[in-house]
Amino acid sequence: MIKNILCGIDGIGLYGVISICIFFGFFAGMLLWASALKKNYLNRMAELPLDSGELPKPANPEIKR
Amino acid sequence: MNTNVETFKYDNRIVRAFGIVTVLWGIVGMLAGLLAAVQLYLPEANLNLQFITFGRIRPLHTNAVIFAFIGNGMFMGIYYSLQRLCKARMFSDFLSWFNFWGWQLIIVAAAVTLPLGLTTSKEYAELEWPIDIAIAVVWVAFSVNLFGTIAKRREKHMYVAIWFYIATAVTIAVLHITNSMEMPAGWFKSYSMYAGVQDALVQWWYGHNAVAFFLTTPYLGLMYYFLPKAAGRPIFSYRLSIIHFWALVFLYIWAGPHHLLYSALPDWAQSLGMVFSLMLIAPSWGGMLNGLLTLRGAWDKVRQDPMLKFMVVAITAYGMSTLEGPVLSIKTVNSLSHYTDWTIAHVHTGALGWNGFLTFSMLYWLWPRLYNTKLWSTKLANYHFWIALLGMMFYIIPIYVAGITEGLMWKQFNKDGFLQYPNFLETIVHVVPMFKLRAIGGTLYLVGTFMMAWNLYKTAKAGVFEPDTEAQAAPMEKATVATGKTAFHRMLEGKPLFFTVLAAVAVLIGGLVELIPMFLIKENVPTITSVKPYTPLEVLGRDLYIREGCLGCHSQMIRPFRSETERYGEYSKAGEFVYDHPFLWGSERKGPDLAREGGKYPDAWHYNHMDDPRSTSPGSIMPRYSWLLTQKLDSASIPARLGALRKVGVPYPAGFENGPAQKDLQAQAARIVANLKAGSVKAEPDREIIALIAYLQRLGTDIKSAPVAATVK
Numbered sequence: 001m002i003k004n005i006l007c008g009i010d011g012i013g014l015y016g017v018i019s020i021c022i023f024f025g026f027f028a029g030m031l032l033w034a035s036a037l038k039k040n041y042l043n044r045m046a047e048l049p050l051d052s053g054e055l056p057k058p059a060n061p062e063i064k065r
Numbered sequence: 066m067n068t069n070v071e072t073f074k075y076d077n078r079i080v081r082a083f084g085i086v087t088v089l090w091g092i093v094g095m096l097a098g099l100l101a102a103v104q105l106y107l108p109e110a111n112l113n114l115q116f117i118t119f120g121r122i123r124p125l126h127t128n129a130v131i132f133a134f135i136g137n138g139m140f141m142g143i144y145y146s147l148q149r150l151c152k153a154r155m156f157s158d159f160l161s162w163f164n165f166w167g168w169q170l171i172i173v174a175a176a177v178t179l180p181l182g183l184t185t186s187k188e189y190a191e192l193e194w195p196i197d198i199a200i201a202v203v204w205v206a207f208s209v210n211l212f213g214t215i216a217k218r219r220e221k222h223m224y225v226a227i228w229f230y231i232a233t234a235v236t237i238a239v240l241h242i243t244n245s246m247e248m249p250a251g252w253f254k255s256y257s258m259y260a261g262v263q264d265a266l267v268q269w270w271y272g273h274n275a276v277a278f279f280l281t282t283p284y285l286g287l288m289y290y291f292l293p294k295a296a297g298r299p300i301f302s303y304r305l306s307i308i309h310f311w312a313l314v315f316l317y318i319w320a321g322p323h324h325l326l327y328s329a330l331p332d333w334a335q336s337l338g339m340v341f342s343l344m345l346i347a348p349s350w351g352g353m354l355n356g357l358l359t360l361r362g363a364w365d366k367v368r369q370d371p372m373l374k375f376m377v378v379a380i381t382a383y384g385m386s387t388l389e390g391p392v393l394s395i396k397t398v399n400s401l402s403h404y405t406d407w408t409i410a411h412v413h414t415g416a417l418g419w420n421g422f423l424t425f426s427m428l429y430w431l432w433p434r435l436y437n438t439k440l441w442s443t444k445l446a447n448y449h450f451w452i453a454l455l456g457m458m459f460y461i462i463p464i465y466v467a468g469i470t471e472g473l474m475w476k477q478f479n480k481d482g483f484l485q486y487p488n489f490l491e492t493i494v495h496v497v498p499m500f501k502l503r504a505i506g507g508t509l510y511l512v513g514t515f516m517m518a519w520n521l522y523k524t525a526k527a528g529v530f531e532p533d534t535e536a537q538a539a540p541m542e543k544a545t546v547a548t549g550k551t552a553f554h555r556m557l558e559g560k561p562l563f564f565t566v567l568a569a570v571a572v573l574i575g576g577l578v579e580l581i582p583m584f585l586i587k588e589n590v591p592t593i594t595s596v597k598p599y600t601p602l603e604v605l606g607r608d609l610y611i612r613e614g615c616l617g618c619h620s621q622m623i624r625p626f627r628s629e630t631e632r633y634g635e636y637s638k639a640g641e642f643v644y645d646h647p648f649l650w651g652s653e654r655k656g657p658d659l660a661r662e663g664g665k666y667p668d669a670w671h672y673n674h675m676d677d678p679r680s681t682s683p684g685s686i687m688p689r690y691s692w693l694l695t696q697k698l699d700s701a702s703i704p705a706r707l708g709a710l711r712k713v714g715v716p717y718p719a720g721f722e723n724g725p726a727q728k729d730l731q732a733q734a735a736r737i738v739a740n741l742k743a744g745s746v747k748a749e750p751d752r753e754i755i756a757l758i759a760y761l762q763r764l765g766t767d768i769k770s771a772p773v774a775a776t777v778k
Contacts, residue, residue: 026571030311034304046299048224049290052149053536054075057437 094129120614156213229286261642342394382418407468436528459506606760669744
């Protein structure tokens with residue numbers, strides 16, 4: 001059906017090529033970039049939730065912030 | 066190194082406020098769900114009150130759970146974690162409270178209007194247009210507060226949780242506005258701008274992504290924050306979390322059409338939805354494994370800490386439902402599962418397991434910290450965990466059995482080639498025991514929530530609330546020069562606006578590819594000449610069908626399977642719905658499909674059936690709609706309704722609504738009254754039942770009156 005609908009558009013064959021390029025490009029780029037990130041940076045980022053900057057409170061030592 | 070350390074305060078009041086309403090609305094939403102569940106085997110549980118009948122209480126349940134329980138839980142978690150991840154107080158306390166009170170007012174408005182039958186009928190977007198505008202305003206306030214806080218942060222790096230929050234804020238705004246395009250016909254009535262197939266595609270593009278960007282992405286952000294906090298260790302792989310984020314936001318938006326497989330939606334869009342749904346397994350499971358592996362070497366903590374127990378089940382439920390979702394999107398599986406209770410079981414794995422358990426987990430973690438004390442009873446929290454888990458199992462397993470049984474019975478042929486169960490009622494009566502078990506499961510889950518409410522209350526009583534928490538951090542260093550391979554990402558994080566634009570592009574690309582061809586290429590919806598606009602009386606009847614939430618149980622979409630065409634008639638065509646503002650295909654069958662209902666039964670049958678379904682169909686689980694027999698028809702609103710419909714494209718002649726429409730309405734009503742009289746039923750022509758009969762008798766008759774093949778342009 002899609003062939004019948006879209007075949008009237010000039011250069012329709014190119015759409016599929018562009019689509020696969022965008023797709024492949026997006027994932028390849030993302031994976032390459034993610035794999036190139038440095039260990040120090042990743043460790044620093046992963047630690048962020050554990051440091052909330054809150055001042056220590058002596059009132060109730062059982063509560064870990 | 067910046068030595069200029071600043072002292073500031075985190076706002077805990079807003080976190081507590083959202084926490085309290087999360088619990089309260091959670092109980093309300095679950096009670097509404099229980100009431101709906103009981104009515105499925107005991108229709109009289111509506112006490113013959115229209116306001117609490119299944120069709121109206123079901124949207125109240127879904128809205129309360131999604132937007133009130135989970136929505137408030139999401140705000141609670143975001144307001145707590147965002148401040149700490151940015152090392153900054155919220156951008157504006159005024160906006161925080163505007164967000165809080167605005168959201169609660171919207172919820173109250175929903176709790177009032179939905180039982181009154183004021184609904185657009187679009188699933189998870191049922192609220193009428195004035196409330197839609199309020200939602201947009203409150204969402205903008207939340208987004209400004211979110212981006213304002215990010216802008217004034219002291220921590221240069223944006224942790225992955227914040228990315229998920231940004232994606233949520235941007236995408237929900239786009240989804241809500243696009244799907245809520247509607248033409249008002251008075252203060253409490255509107256018609257969707259889109260019709261039929263296009264409306265269906267927009268609705269499920271929204272519906273699917275509301276699940277994605279309201280129930281999933283913000284909660285993933287919360288998982289990435291609260292799990293490391295509770296486990297006392299960083300996330301297993303930050304690299305994986307980056308891949309999880311980008312892959313998820315890129316792929317999710319494409320998958321919406323999997324809600325419309327084998328419907329009248331063009332096949333290319335269906336296939337696109339299925340393929341992208343399957344691809345979604347990869348990022349979803351990446352996220353799940355990242356969560357579970359964070360607990361490597363810390364499983365002893367899970368034994369002791371109920372908060373972590375809830376978290377582990379939540380992440381596991383996320384994994385289960387994100388595996389099941391793609392499986393259900395495979396066309397072959399979907400042909401069995403669609404319209405059955407299987408879908409209900411699937412969404413409850415997500416809602417009860419993933420969202421519910423993660424919310425409980427956050428509440429148990431936050432409350433002792435907000436009140437600077439210990440949890441009042443760890444034992445009670447453990448009981449809550451087990452009773453909620455048991456409740457979930459009791460809910461989900463019977464409903465899986467019910468769903469698969471329904472699907473198989475609907476498709477079963479006997480050896481002579483006829484339907485084994487030609488009467489739909491047989492199939493639904495068969496699974497009623499499962500509905501009863503489901504209600505037990507829901508009750509257990511609700512009992513657990515009450516236990517948590519008590520535990521949190523006692524914790525609050527035992528401690529002292531800390532309205533602000535003092536913190537210290539150095540202000541963000543400016544103009545650091547990043548080098549090496551991480552430079553791009555650092556640059557990205559340093560510019561939240563640029564990051565947001567990239568995330569928005571990744572999210573929107575799928576939506577645009579699906580929606581634009583559907584609207585621009587006429588051949589996607591072939592017109593059928595014999596399909597005409599509804600008459601004025603039928604319009605009123607259709608609006609009553611919407612008001613009563615009939616589509617909660619009855620579909621109007623016959624799929625192209627022999628088991629369906631044998632049972633219901635000719636399969637549905639895209640061109641049949643060109644005047645349907647909104648589309649009413651439904652997503653669930655607790656009763657038969659009504660797409661070809663017109664002319665199947667005499668008018669008197671419908672009258673008696675609405676008065677008491679069990680008088681015509683013994684054993685039926687449909688509630689009585691006796692109020693339709695006595696309530697007067699609102700024919701004065703015809704000009705407003707037809708005028709609005711013309712504005713969205715229904716070709717009523719100019720001036721039709723101002724005089725001819727009333728005459729047309731009266732003439733059609735008089736014909737129905739005469740038919741009823743012939744069936745020994747005495748009825749007034751100005752009652753609601755007359756309009757509903759007119760609509761039901763119209764359904765599917767357009768193409769019955771002329772051969773389809775000959776009339777397709």
